[in-house]
Amino acid sequence: MRFKQMPLSHLHSCAWAYVGCFGFALGLVATPAAWAESSLPRPPGVAPGDPDRGRELVADRQRGLCLLCHSAPVGDARQQGNLAPSLAGVGGRLDEAELRLRIHDSRRVNPESLMPAYGVVDAAPRVAQVWRGKSIFSAQQIEDVVAWLVTLK
Ligand code: HEC
Numbered sequence: 001m002r003f004k005q006m007p008l009s010h011l012h013s014c015a016w017a018y019v020g021c022f023g024f025a026l027g028l029v030a031t032p033a034a035w036a037e038s039s040l041p042r043p044p045g046v047a048p049g050d051p052d053r054g055r056e057l058v059a060d061r062q063r064g065l066c067l068l069c070h071s072a073p074v075g076d077a078r079q080q081g082n083l084a085p086s087l088a089g090v091g092g093r094l095d096e097a098e099l100r101l102r103i104h105d106s107r108r109v110n111p112e113s114l115m116p117a118y119g120v121v122d123a124a125p126r127v128a129q130v131w132r133g134k135s136i137f138s139a140q141q142i143e144d145v146v147a148w149l150v151t152l153k
Helices: 002-035 051-059 096-108 139-149
Strands: none
Touching: 051 139, 096 139
16 A cells, blocks of 8 residues: 555656746746846837827827926927936937837836836726726827937937
């Protein structure tokens, strides 16, 4: 009886060891991928952005609100925010895919980010009815904003 149980329990611990090893290996593969998150490709079906429309969205005091926190080479500098880095020259610091990720959801770069996640649906837990089920910007609007930001060299 005891003889019979031994191999069975052995088999169990072997199985767990296997699962553990597999999980560890998976972790090794997944970790660099998580670290490497710094960019976001243009989603399928979304046309290349229009920089003029993007510039308008950044300057818009009702939709983008970028100038609440940032300054940018658009409009009157005295009415622009200084909570966040200036967007002047940002196209020289970050490439298109890096910019897209930050507009879509800057928490994926900095989990503590104060910047609104413009591409995320229901990013805030309690938003007004009109915003429920919507992101602040559509994927196309994000493309437009990114298209303007890349020109800021
Ligand atoms: C509530 C404030 C706030 C608003 C509104 C905001 N941002 Fe930001 N943004 C930040 C902060 C703060 C950072 C610095 C990094 C961080 O904390 O995430 C940042 C970082 C960035 C960066 C990276 C800059 C760099 O040099 O690394 C870009 C690009 C950017 N924002 C673009 C925008 C655009 C475009 C808009 C409007 C569509 C916008 N932001 C709206 C606060 C804001």
